[in-house]
Amino acid sequence: MQRLKHGLLQAAGWLFYLSLLMGLAAALPTSIFDSQSKNFIFLIGAVGIWRYSMGITHFVRGMIFLYIVYPHLRRKVRKLGSAADPSHVFLMVTSFRIDALTTAQVYSSVIREAIECGLPTTVVCSLVEMSDELLVKSMWAKANPPDRVKLDFVRIPGTGKRDGLAYGFRAISRHMPDDRAVVAVIDGDTVLNEGVVAKTVPWFQLFDNVGGLTTNEFCEVRGGYIMSEWHKLRFAQRHINMCSMALSKRVLTMTGRMSVFRAKVVTDPEFIADVESDSLNHWRLGTFRFLTGDDKSSWFS
Template sequence: MNAQSAADPSAVNRFLKSVVAWSALFLVIVLLAGLVDPRYLDPQHKQFLFLLGFIGMWRYSNAFMHYCRGMYFLYWKYPRMRKQADKLGDQALPSEIYMVVTSFRIPSHTTYRVYRSVFEEAARVGVPVTVIVSIVERSDEVLIKDILRRHIPDGAQVKLVIVRARGTGKRDGLAHAFRALSRQMPADDAVVGVVDGDTKLLPGCVANAVKFFKLLPTVGGITTNEFCEVEGSELIRQWHALRFAQRHVNMCSMAVSKRVLTMTGRLSFFRSKILIDPLFISDVEADHLDHWRLGRFQFLTGDDKSSWFSLMRAGWDTFYAPDSNTLTVEHPPEKNFFKATRQLMFRWYGNSLRQNIRTTKLLGYERLGLFTSYVLYDQRVSMWTCLLGLTVSLVASIIYGAQYIIIYFLWVAISRTIMTLAYAFSGHSINPMYPLVLYYNQVAGSAMKVYALFNMNKQSWTRQKTTLDSGSGRFDAVLNQVSSKIMLFSSLCIFFGAVSVLIHLTQRAY
């Protein structure tokens, strides 16, 4: 701590709590290590350990590969690209910028902070900026106009356009805003930022991102780095913070190949000619999936995945600007940690799986590239492998003794602590709660992925509390529900059959 922080009692308390928490974490690891009987690490058990270790090596090698690619991009490739963009100076800026902001049922104090940051960043960037706001309530319009009047000088080149949406979902709101954008007749080199109504723009985030469109002519969309401010318990705050740290590393990794897998709705930038394309607007407004069992159904959520797919299908690359920073004001859908995270994970992972299946089927490795194709296919496998270690260890501990589950949790504690410490180099803060949260994410997240895989048509917004109307008859709806349960049950049977094979091989090791 420096002298200033040492004089601040709250900073001293935070430091002491951190020291105690990290000490408790390492104490748990030491205690678990002390409970392990050395005989269970004897070579006679090598077959069992090898089988689990082989799967673990494969999973951790994937994580290590992403981490190394991410650090290479963050500390080597991107700084050199940033220098090239900065050398262009103001010439790298587009002639005009548009900011599309969507808001629906967001608390007024959050709306005030978000729109003030948007207007101030628009005035700061140095080129004409038009802010297109897609809202539902009249009260939001009054508040937004008041924010513009109070905080933006009269001479600033900032124009406000209000679009009233129907409140039928974010996709409709975006489509209305994109059509309003097309009526503005943007210049050929214009860039459009799409901002969520709960995302505060940090100084310099617009200029830091839009300059790369001049430097990278094949890039059609650029997404940004996110930090979070969560209105909830300490546990859910750390859960969100860890998610953004993991996202940052994965984004950097995929940016090496210019194949960032999502154009986040928090803040992403696009070339204007892409957003006014009727096909792109249709993709965002009425995206759908033709499923072999569930038929055709529309995507209610996941507009960020739809925009990414539309870019990739049109032949554009995608990129990530790690120094274009935003602060997301998160409002958990439930006060209960487990209910809130379950709802959020089901929405996020369902969106990913729906786009995963459609993307690999329609685009293929010729368009995606070998590495991106591998990452997408690996997403379908990882949900099972994350559950395999826990399940096998539990069964082995029941059959052979509790030492196996102790060894398993010792490995979990050590490996997740190492992963937590590695995130310190990403630029995001770390917390001693991360190892526990990491493991919870992997186990609970895998369970939610498995459930979402067989219930692709189930979707809902956590804020709007709206669900997808299947539009089918009673018989079709019942058939879909029954077939989803049968498919899920069959897959779980196959999974536990694989666990039985591993246990049988373990018996042969004795």
């Protein structure tokens, strides 16, 4: 009943928005929509004003969050001290057919963070191939972590990232984490910066209603200069937009590269089902099961 009500409210909102646009279009002279008319330039100008005003708005909001709001909140988190520490940290990594060099860099950073964060930590490896498992075991033995740091392997059939996440979440649920435990979901191509775990996990004690948070990303492009610069620009724009939306305390997606959730969220059966088997029902073509986009499904959950 609640979903039906939500759907009807959304439909009503879209109908109102479309009606407003159609009414505005009907009120304009027809020459505005004629490409041969000199008035056509006003239509292009209106689209340009809307486009760039949105960009300017996001930039201003992003700077406000990045340089005013976030530093203020960070000081509040630091004042909490050890009282903000979670009871347990789970670092879950999903890997499938990623080159050995990248895999080694990723797990080296994950194991390092598990050791240096100073908290009870379990590294959950959601793997397909035995070669990856042997590589991780070798690195684990070399790092020789303390007893508070554990290693847990989850073998998956290689049917997609969504299945890998679902298997990993169920493995974490078997540990029966309490309400103060947190889970970091990390992609198999993501190298963690030093101290990122210690910086992210205390936020859940500052905000009781936060179910998850996402992180900033930097890209390392092994290619030409143009492609490298394009990716850097794309990630910078993403960061500004994320900061803008964070000013409203809600982002549009929980990035798959590294996001942190409360353990009670990712161990919820409904959340796992949403991530594992999200789909789109089309009136004519039937049901489409999503193979990617798990970061969007988790947001809707």
